[in-house]
Each structure stands twice: as structure tokens, then as C-alpha cells.
Amino acid sequence: MPSESYIKSFERKPEKSKALSEFLDKVDFDSLRQILSEYVKASGLTLDETLFMDKDKIIDTTDGVSGYFTEDNVALNMKIIRNYAMATLSPVDYKALKTLCHEEVHAISQSNCEEMGEGNWRFQGGYGVTYINDKNEGSVYVRELLRLFDEGVTEKLGREVTKKYLALHPSFVGKWQGIPFETSYQQPVELIDVFIIRLSKELELSEETVWHAILRSKIEGGDFFEKEVQDMFEAMFGAEFVLKLFKANNIKDIRELTKIIENSSLVPQPNIIDKIKRQIYDIGYTRNPTFGRSK
Numbered sequence: 001m002p003s004e005s006y007i008k009s010f011e012r013k014p015e016k017s018k019a020l021s022e023f024l025d026k027v028d029f030d031s032l033r034q035i036l037s038e039y040v041k042a043s044g045l046t047l048d049e050t051l052f053m054d055k056d057k058i059i060d061t062t063d064g065v066s067g068y069f070t071e072d073n074v075a076l077n078m079k080i081i082r083n084y085a086m087a088t089l090s091p092v093d094y095k096a097l098k099t100l101c102h103e104e105v106h107a108i109s110q111s112n113c114e115e116m117g118e119g120n121w122r123f124q125g126g127y128g129v130t131y132i133n134d135k136n137e138g139s140v141y142v143r144e145l146l147r148l149f150d151e152g153v154t155e156k157l158g159r160e161v162t163k164k165y166l167a168l169h170p171s172f173v174g175k176w177q178g179i180p181f182e183t184s185y186q187q188p189v190e191l192i193d194v195f196i197i198r199l200s201k202e203l204e205l206s207e208e209t210v211w212h213a214i215l216r217s218k219i220e221g222g223d224f225f226e227k228e229v230q231d232m233f234e235a236m237f238g239a240e241f242v243l244k245l246f247k248a249n250n251i252k253d254i255r256e257l258t259k260i261i262e263n264s265s266l267v268p269q270p271n272i273i274d275k276i277k278r279q280i281y282d283i284g285y286t287r288n289p290t291f292g293r294s295k
Contacts, residue, residue: 093174131144192214240260244257
């Protein structure tokens with residue numbers, strides 16, 4: 001595993017604060033698990049129960065934002081959550097629930113850690129890939145690829161899960177009936193929406209079918225690094241799109257990608273369309289395709 005100094009750079013507190021304990025006591029984790037299970041099932045898979053973060057795996061963090069720590073636990077920073085809720089005029093419980101749902105989506109996505117030698121490690125969670133070099137103590141190099149694309153998918157599903165949970169438990173946020181002011185990963189979510197709409201149009205498939213294919217790939221740990229996958233997107237959006245998609249790490253990059261999708265006049269050849277459809281429906285594929293089911 002990466003060096004102890006890198007691991008300790010994330011301060012996590014096993015003991016729960018009063019604010020976190022009170023919030024977790026209100027959450028129906030069986031209900032939340034069921035909602036996530038239904039999404040996974042609709043995407044052609046079965047929820048790996050061991051990946052779901054139950055109440056006992058939710059801990060405090062006082063260092064940075066909330067996050068999911070691979071196969072370990074979900075850490076929530078209740079102070080930041082409270083401040084965000086105040087800034088967006090929404091209940092703290094709503095923001096905490098939405099954050100929890102977002103991190104649970106990260107948790108149920110397949111992840112792996114690969115040692116590459118000389119202090120180099122490769123982490124993959126969903127679509128996102130992080131390369132870490134911590135060979136020199138106190139000097140950690142981190143390079144992230146496809147992070148914002150993965151966060152966009154995660155946030156989009158997290159919002160849907162939150163909405164379904166509140167429909168089942170309307171009293172969770174008391175009498176509040178306001179419209180959530182969403183800012184978390186808003187541009188990445190818009191990128192995913194535009195991506196789904198364009199694929200749906202070109203493939204003549206429903207947006208729901210495309211969305212569940214994207215989810216299935218994220219949950220299975222789909223690999224955008226396969227040349228065949230890159231060739232398909234290049235044929236539809238151009239070579240610049242593929243390069244920018246991998247390296248996008250700020251809002252400006254995401255907006256440029258969104259414009260490429262919206263403005264691309266490239267029309268994929270029938271054989272490319274057929275390949276993408278086969279990926280989605282997993283017709284004739286025996287490997288674990290980016291947009292297909294495992295066999």
C-alpha cells in the first residue's frame with residue numbers, strides 16, 4: 001500500500017460527533033440499500049452487499065471535504081455540510097443525506113489498487129483513475145484521469161437516489177418543501193446529461209437505456225483506456241474530445257467538452273453505431289466491455 005504518511009494525510013475520526021450520530025440515527029439504511037440495489041439491478045447487475053457502507057462504516061472527518069475511502073468507510077465532514085446547507089438555504093439533513101448518497105454511489109462502484117513498482121500505485125474507482133507516486137517521503141505526486149466524468153455520473157445518480165429516498169421518507173427534512181439549489185459537480189452533471197442525449201440521438205436508443213449502460217459500466221469499473229472505446233468516441237466527437245475527456249480537471253475543461261458534444265457535426269459510420277450498440281447490449285462480447293455486462 002502507499003506510504004503511511006500518505007494514508008495519514010487524511011484525518012479520519014472513528015468516534016462520531018454528536019451532529020453525525022444524530023443524522024445517522026435518522027437514516028433508514030435498509031431503505032437506502034434497497035434503492036441503490038434497484039438501480040444496480042436495472043443496469044443488469046446485482047448489488048455487492050459488501051460494498052455498501054452501512055451505518056457503522058460512516059465516520060467523521062475534520063480534514064477537507066467528505067469522501068469515500070476504498071473498501072474502508074465513508075467520511076462526512078458535518079461542519080462543511082452545515083455551512084453548505086446554510087449557503088444554499090436548505091436543511092442540514094438534506095445536504096448530509098445527499099452527500100451520503102453521493103459517497104454510497106462511489107462505494108458500490110468496483111475499485112482496485114495496483115502496485116506498479118518504485119513507489120507507483122494505480123487506483124481505479126468507477127471510471128476514475130488515480131496514479132500516485134509516494135516514493136519520496138513527504139513528497140506525493142498525484143495524477144488523476146477521468147475524475148470529473150466519474151464525479152458527474154456519481155453526482156447524477158446520487159441526486160436520483162436522494163430524490164427517491166425523500167419520496168419514501170418525506171418527513172426526513174421536516175416541513176421543508178423547497179427546491180434544492182444544486183451546485184455540487186453541476187457542470188460535470190450537465191456534461192453527462194448532454195452526453196446521454198447525444199448518444200441517445202445517434203444510436204436511436206432511449207436516454208434511459210444509455211444512462212443505465214453508463215451506470216453499469218461505472219459499477220463494473222469500465223475501462224475507457226481500451227483503444228476500441230476511444231476509437232468509437234473519436235469517430236463521434238473527434239480526437240480532441242478523447243484527450244480532453246481524460247485530462248479534464250476543472251470547470252473550464254468540462255464546459256469545453258460539453259460544447260464539443262453539442263456542436264460536433266461528425267456522423268458516425270453505421271459500423272461504429274453498431275459497435276456502440278453491441279457494447280450497450282453486450283451482443284457477442286465475452287470480455288467486460290465499457291458499456292456492457294460481464295459474462
